[in-house]
Amino acid sequence: DQQVKQNSPSLSVQEGRISILNCDYTNSMFDYFLWYKKYPAEGPTFLISISSIKDKNEDGRFTVFLNKSAKHLSLHIVPSQPGDSAVYFCAASGWPAGGGNKLTFGTGTQLKVEL
């Protein structure tokens, strides 16, 4: 039972354009959401997060949107750069309501930014 779903295994975008990565979740107890970026042969690195009390969080070129009614979040990267090419994981947590900061991850989306 996949509680966090990333339905697009891959995405290709031209440099300078917007990248939109999507994530859906099924567990209504999730109240904190995170995006991680992973390069080959490295560990995932934290990118941006959003609490369920917000619907948008922005950090430079990265913006995360949360639609609680649809149980959907998205990561927007504007403008996309070749260095953004990586696997992006969506993750969700029930903290602090439960789970003590235990994360449930999606299956990942491979983003390729082409010149």
Added chain:
Amino acid sequence: DAEITQSPRHKITETGRQVTLACHQTWNHNNMFWYRQDLGHGLRLIHYSYGVQDTNKGEVSDGYSVSRSNTEDLPLTLESAASSQTSVYFCASSTRKGGEQYFGPGTRLTVT
């Protein structure tokens, strides 16, 4: 600088052998986690610990064990390695008050 390290980075072992993967963090984080990454499954939680002497099972804990004798280390043991345990293993840590987890570089384990 504080960091989280894993060793070995690569390991090849035979079916049935016991294997221990090391994880060491210098952030003094209470929470530590072990995940495995497999194609089509993302990152799945194996075991986690919220402090010394505390350990908990994750969603794919069968065949794995952990122990937490100090704050810095959470070794993962495969009691009797199986080919299905061929994977990339990541250790992570976090503070109790934060949501982000900080990951180590990973260990690629091959069971032949």
